[in-house]
Amino acid sequence: MLKRVLLLSGIGLTLALLWFAVSNYRAATPLAEESLRGVALSISAAVENIAAHDPSLHSLTTLHPKDVAFLALLDKEGTYRFHSNPDLVGTRAEDDRYREALTKGTAIEGRVLLGTGEKAYEFLAPLHLADTTLILRLILHTYRADAVIRRSELNMTIILALLLAGWVMAAMIYRFAVREEMHHLEMARQESLARLGEMGATLAHEIRNPLGGIKGFAQIIGKKPMDTRNSDFAGLIVGEVLRLEQLVASLLAYARSDRPEASLFSLDELISHCVSLMRPELDRLGISVVASCPERFQCHGDRDRLGQVLLNLIQNAIQAMPDGGTLSIAAGAGGKGVSVSVSDTGHGIGKEDRERMFEPFFTTRAKGTGLGLALCKKIVEEHNGTIGVTSSPGRGTTVSVELPGGIRK
């Protein structure tokens, strides 16, 4: 929520600054035109005054305002009666724009391009003298008046550059903060896993030895019961002890901190081995197996631990199909190196469960330990690989494992 508020504030501030910069820029041109018009009107008044007092117009040669590019007076026929270039006096104007001012009876103005390439301001206005009407053609340099435009352009550029820099910096800070947050989360997760591992190892050690004794005695009682009913009870005790031993073994496996012993092994053989281990269960539930893996496809990693991953995934798939179905195992080159996927046609997994299914001790089964998939994830990550799941409730689940490099054929 705070991020959204900050982002919206940033966008709002950006839009406000953009509006300010653009409106300032758009207002600059009319300001420059206004300034030029004011200068032109002042000079026009001065010219009119001189022309009124000196019909020969010679006095105009003394008029040299700073921003004037040239100044001329035309008669109704378009002949220059006065021009700041004396050579042009008596010649005709090359264009007839002056007629527009004559027809309208008012001043016209605009920007023109001079022969030198200079962009200048033109002001055409009728001058009503005592005996005739002349047209004033005044061309002004625009550099000084356009200073306001240049300043607005500079201001806009600075504002836009600052905005750009601000957004880039904000993006970088945001990215840095996200990374930092993820780093902290990962650190916290690693720390909790380490604590969990220590606790698991201690518990396993303390429980395993007594369990061994309980199981032994229960087996003896089972073989030579004092009462016939005791044989069944002893069988139940042994069964529960075996389950607890499996939990302890899982805990110990999860708590292991030693690095995997990597070697090259044949992936297709490992898949066949795991399937053969689970064959009785598969046959009992009527599950057909479709396995595809290139022959002698080799993978680099700890064979035992990756075998445990595959076995866990197959077990999970079997448990998802109590009424039979199809178990598909596909392996080959793909992703970062080796890709293995285990699919079932079972009941699928809901979205909420999918998000938590790799957490330790999370299980949806009454007798599950919740360590199977957590252990798979730990082992895959120890191999610098990734594990992911896709599932459609009612249609099945696919767990995909990708391991880097080490493909040999």
Next chain:
Amino acid sequence: MSIARFSPVVTLAVFLNCLLIGTAFAGFGFGGDDLGKSGLDFSKGYDVNTVTTVSGRIVSSPRTDEHEQVFVEVKADGDIISLSLGPKSFWDKKEIPLHPNDDIAAKGSKAQGKDGKTYLLVQKLTNRTTGAQMAVRSERGVAAWSGRNAGGMMFNGPGGGMRGNGGGMMRR
């Protein structure tokens, strides 16, 4: 909010910024034409309307500046005016001695550049100190290095256009 959701917003902001910066810079004169920082056409440009005569002292030796044009700065009536003397290749052939503090008179088309400087596209140059004279353009503004009017400058009076053989005086 993930980076994936944030990135399009940043990209859009950067794109809009770049777009507007481009618009802002377009007015600074380094995007629209190839006339250099002054925005003037020293090669073919001339306007008979702005022809005037400048007299003053040279303040610096001739130098080659934008588009290989030769310029010399003159102080006249308190203002510094840059005289455009044509391309370097032309000036190297026709060079007349110009030294700082030489008293000169130059007739030509006056213009103000986008850099705020005043330029004179010289038609005729006289070094009063040495007495040397040189025609750089015809009275109609046709450049001596353009190849037209071979055999000398034209002095057939005013009324010509600009930019070579004319056309309109100005255009909006």
